[in-house]
Amino acid sequence: MGREPSTLKLMPTGGKRVAPLVLRTLITVVVCMVAYGIADLIDLSQDALEKVGVSIGIGGLTLIVQYMVDFERRLASMETDQRTRTRELHDHFHQLSEAAGLLSELDQAGMSTSDAKRLINSASLVGQQGPEIVKAFARAEIESLASVVTDLTGMTAHWQRDNNEWLIRLTECARRTIDATSSSIDRAFWDTDPARPYLDAQIEAMRAPGVSIRRLFIINPAEESDSEFMARFVELCRGQRDLGIMVRFMVLSPQRHTRAAARDIVIFDDALYLEFEPDRQQGNLQTRLDADARRVDGQVRRFNGLWQVATEPGQR
Incomplete structure (x- = not known):
């Protein structure tokens, strides 16, 4: 068998598809032939050249x-593609505008926009090239950070275990005072x-x-007698005094010596405090950050009251 005509193309299913130009030509020829036949049947006396002209005219139409x-x-x-592209561009510009607005709000709130950009860029790089466990860890850290910051909009945040990182970071952020009670001497925390x-912080x-x-250490009578x-x-x-x-x-x-006192x-x-709530074994079960002005003021007054009646080591 000879090679198939170049105007025929294979379809994905294995069939053949006729090229649009060939298909239009075939339709035009068929219409011309049908028009010529009809003209011949209608008027047998009509000149053959006129019949051909009529059929060609109908075929041309x-x-x-x-084509129309x-x-x-x-x-x-x-038009459909244009509307789709316009909608996509609109959504893209809306996202850019929203991102720019968020960065502007961060800047107005005194937050670091450079750190926010660095977080987004780094998260994108990790997502593109990191192994799955690294991606999962990065997602977990971002979710944890987002959860803490979201909680802080209500002036409180919780951590279901001892959070030494918060303690050190807040120490680094302090600008005036750090007042602390400590009831962990019996466990030789220091x-x-x-x-x-x-201590380094x-x-x-x-x-x-x-x-x-x-720092106000709180001990019990049994420890004092030891x-x-x-x-x-x-x-x-x-x-520590040195x-x-x-x-x-x-x-x-x-x-x-109640549970609250421990x-x-x-x-x-004098603006926020960390509270470490112990369990029955005196282990730190939960860390709570609280910046509510009323509760902070209560803790400040309580600490100052205890400090006034406390004793300096070596005076007894």
């Missing part, structure tokens, strides 16, 4: 109509690894002009 229909179809398709970065904070730190414990405790207080931290302690009676509170700049 048929070809023109086909095709033009109309293409025009409608172009000899553990998490205590060292916290406090030392760095005190280098800034005007930042002062007060000479071995008190020797270690006085040494601890002396070490760093520039103002230190006092008080002994809570069994009646006053909570460690750290107040930053």
